[in-house]
Amino acid sequence: MHILGIVGSMRKNRHTNLLVNSVIDNIKEALPEASSEVIYPVDKKIEPCRVTCNKFCSQNPYKCITDDGAAETIEAMIKADAIVIGTPLYFRSAPSKFYMLVEKIIAIFFNYQANGINEVESPLKNKPCGLVGVAEYSNPHQMLEYLNDFCTLLNMNPVRISKFPYLGVSGQGDVTKDEIFKPFERSKDLAAALIKELNAAARPK
Template structure:
């Protein structure tokens, strides 16, 4: 029997296991967000950090968080590449499973901006993935790219589980009008599933309420979190 796992089975498994494994978080991002023990990662120097900005707005509240992260990283000697995902042409995943046939490269039937962005993720030293909260989920602008990330993994749920982006330090940033509880935490659950599936090293999930704008206190918390990347 083949050790490959179907996309449908993967979805069922991750839904069941959503709260089973806690990814390491370095800093609380909301009053109701429980603090956890940071991971013991060895910090890298002169990293190439890829930012996948999932907001339709280049100058909104979430973009403001990206600006803070970029400034902090640049001051520490890192290089930052920022991709505004809304500007990309990314076809939605059609679950054809063609990407799973080659064990040595991601592969995809769609040769579009999604494919080149996945390659950029592979070559980056660290990732920052951002999205404002839309109905407790990723925006429609970045969700196709999240789905297409299926091509970066092989044999999920087996002892041979591998990922082309395994162990990359990854920070998730989000803003929303409501509190973290029953709101941002739902999106963080999706980020945790994404982390497990791609075997990423989750630095943290930072969520800030943006009514009417992100507070100075939150901005300071974010800067401290980015320092740990």
């Protein structure tokens, strides 16, 4: 069992990272044999989608003409059994480096499926993913919705929890003191929901 974390923040050691790793740690506590890795797009060379080269990704399933951090991230996503993905809110959207990665990955999948021969099924189909959204004074829910949209467009399986805010783990302000969204309690719930999906996938059909 391999768990991939993706931390969209420009800061590698702050709130988003704490919560993504909290979900991963809770999974590993329940499944000690599980391995994990965390990708920080801030460390990766990611070029914006050039758009005019879309013939390439339309004809080459789930590949980009540019071999950059987006290709590495897709490879890691395919290899993982489950993904925990988090982003903070920076002025109405995600941090631009992460936004660029998301735009590029969506373009790679969309162009092949919508404009290509679409013979190869998405390698991310039904992949369970847990979502983490963080903000300071705004409602972090918009980042959960943004990530939910991203995962849905890739035909993945964004896993819900049965407690507020349902779409995943939210954190507001100093997440270690957040009594509204209770992100560390919800991290346990999200880990349990992901484990349920992993167990269901492992059962013989």
